[in-house]
Amino acid sequence: MDNLLQQLGLVPFFTQQLEDSALLQERVGRVIVVQRSKSTVVCASGERVVDLSPALQQADAVDRPTVGDWVVLDEPLSRIEKVLERKSLFKRLSVGTRNEIQPIAANIDTLFIVTSCNEEFKESRLERYLALCREAGAMPVIVLTKADLTEDATTYVSRARKTQAGVAVEAINALDPESLASLQAWIDSSSTVALVGSSGVGKSTILNTLAGHSLASTGEIREDDKKGRHTTTHRELHILPSGGLLVDVPGMRELRVADLSNSIDAVFDDIEMLAAKCKFADCKHEAEPGCAVLQAIQEGKLDTRRLSNYKKLLRENAMATATLAEKRARERDFSKMVKGAKTIKQNKGEA
Ligand SMILES: Nc1nc2c(ncn2[C@@H]2O[C@H](COP(=O)(O)OP(=O)(O)O)[C@@H](O)[C@H]2O)c(=O)[nH]1
Ligand SMILES: [Mg+2]
Numbered sequence: 001m002d003n004l005l006q007q008l009g010l011v012p013f014f015t016q017q018l019e020d021s022a023l024l025q026e027r028v029g030r031v032i033v034v035q036r037s038k039s040t041v042v043c044a045s046g047e048r049v050v051d052l053s054p055a056l057q058q059a060d061a062v063d064r065p066t067v068g069d070w071v072v073l074d075e076p077l078s079r080i081e082k083v084l085e086r087k088s089l090f091k092r093l094s095v096g097t098r099n100e101i102q103p104i105a106a107n108i109d110t111l112f113i114v115t116s117c118n119e120e121f122k123e124s125r126l127e128r129y130l131a132l133c134r135e136a137g138a139m140p141v142i143v144l145t146k147a148d149l150t151e152d153a154t155t156y157v158s159r160a161r162k163t164q165a166g167v168a169v170e171a172i173n174a175l176d177p178e179s180l181a182s183l184q185a186w187i188d189s190s191s192t193v194a195l196v197g198s199s200g201v202g203k204s205t206i207l208n209t210l211a212g213h214s215l216a217s218t219g220e221i222r223e224d225d226k227k228g229r230h231t232t233t234h235r236e237l238h239i240l241p242s243g244g245l246l247v248d249v250p251g252m253r254e255l256r257v258a259d260l261s262n263s264i265d266a267v268f269d270d271i272e273m274l275a276a277k278c279k280f281a282d283c284k285h286e287a288e289p290g291c292a293v294l295q296a297i298q299e300g301k302l303d304t305r306r307l308s309n310y311k312k313l314l315r316e317n318a319m320a321t322a323t324l325a326e327k328r329a330r331e332r333d334f335s336k337m338v339k340g341a342k343t344i345k346q347n348k349g350e351a
């Protein structure tokens with residue numbers, strides 16, 4: 001197997017999906033950038049900017065290639081013919097009214113959920129990311145940047161640890177290579193890590209410090225206008241000199257959830273465990289008698305904020321999931337109608 005493909009994280013999970021191993025020599029590659037209809041793919045022979053096959057152009061957003069995907073190109077190496085089955089996929093419900101699942105990064109082993117040791121830190125946002133990470137099938141690490149700018153990084157660490165039982169938390173100074181050694185432990189030679197988090201928390205700085213030189217531009221964000229200054233405009237997969245791959249995912253204002261009630265339950269398994277002890281099986285933990293969850297709040301064992309965020313995520317998820325299901329049903333009906341119309345036309349033609 002080509003060394004470059006190995007460096008890009010090609011593992012048997014993907015090669016096993018190829019009917020013909022000869023494809024490996026030239027037509028298999030990994031998507032490192034997606035911009036509108038063009039994708040940049042690295043193959044054994046190098047980097048190419050390619051289009052999508054007509055079938056992929058028509059496919060649902062979630063089935064189209066995204067950064068991190070392994071793909072098979074056509075013979076002239078000018079377009080993507082096939083997206084190989086993904087090991088994991090970080091995704092969200094699209095912003096706006098289209099209500100489609102939007103893929104963010106594919107085949108991610110570890111997700112660095114980046115936040116800062118300052119007022120930017122919000123448990124509720126971390127819990128949302130953790131549910132999305134669990135759904136993606138990646139391993140979460142909460143990375144607390146700007147630990148050098150505060151006296152009490154340990155307070156932030158213990159707050160972060162409470163967002164999910166057993167979750168890994170690292171406090172760092174993203175500008176200091178020595179401080180990043182703790183992160184290096186999570187990046188082995190064929191693994192892919194995605195950096196997510198709000199704008200300005202230090203994602204690009206982490207990438208640059210790990211790379212040893214500037215790969216992505218970094219900068220202060222302007223607080224005075226909502227536009228901010230988006231220093232990273234696109235998602236890109238980078239090979240680190242020490243091995244391993246890193247995707248810098250620019251700050252996303254909205255991370256809408258859909259189709260992930262099981263993952264939400266898993267992140268909040270402390271609440272789930274308490275709920276099993278409620279008197280009523282369908283307890284909503286609002287004001288019911290014998291509610292073990294409310295009792296835990298009274299006893300100071302559970303945070304009101306955590307319970308309301310749990311309910312909020314479940315509500316948002318249920319609404320989005322219903323909207324998606326409706327949309328899928330409408331699309332099915334429409335395609336049935338189109339097929340029906342075609343059959344009528346054909347029958348008439350034959351008569
Ligand atoms: N002192 C300090 N500054 C940091 C740290 N991480 C990021 N910064 C600074 O915060 C600003 C935003 O960082 P950037 O990497 O562009 O954030 P991004 O939007 O998440 O990619 C830059 O000026 C960085 O130098 C840190 O751990 N310590
Ligand atoms: Mg950036």
Ligand SMILES: [Zn+2]
Nearest residue numbers: 278283285291
């Ligand atoms: Zn209850």
